[in-house]
Amino acid sequence: MNYWLVKSEPGSYSWDEFVKDKTTDWTGVRNYGARNNLQAMKKGDLVFFYHSLEGLKIMGIGKVVKESFYDPTTENPAWVAVTLKAEKKLKNPVALKDLKADHRLKDMALIKNTRLSVQPVKPSEWEIIMQYAG
DNA sequence: GCCAACGTTGGC
């Protein structure tokens, strides 16, 4: 099983909306690096749901319930989507500044490549973040 | 195939 992180601006799609929807199709990715990560997701993989721009926190965990398929929001077959299910809310959302303060996480894409909207998370990084989440 | 120009993302 692999771990991932996706970003969403709460102004356009928030964790609360995700919980209300129960599942959502992760469409609209238009970046090749992020697309490659979407394609690599397998059923059962877990995904941190991060609020960018406002909040700047990891809010909860989603689960991949459908592997990549052509993104129906575009005609261009280069782009794909996956279906995510809202799995678990973090007891304590983990803020970006806490991640930045932990040198063990300094290589995370969230910190090193701030613009990548779908990114892999190492198992060791996942463990550390889960400890912060309580 | 290189690189300048431009657009977008996202933290501060």
Add this chain to the structure above:
DNA sequence: GCCAACGTTGGC
């Protein structure tokens, strides 16, 4: 609101 980082586009 600003700006750094980075991806994409297009001229040559």
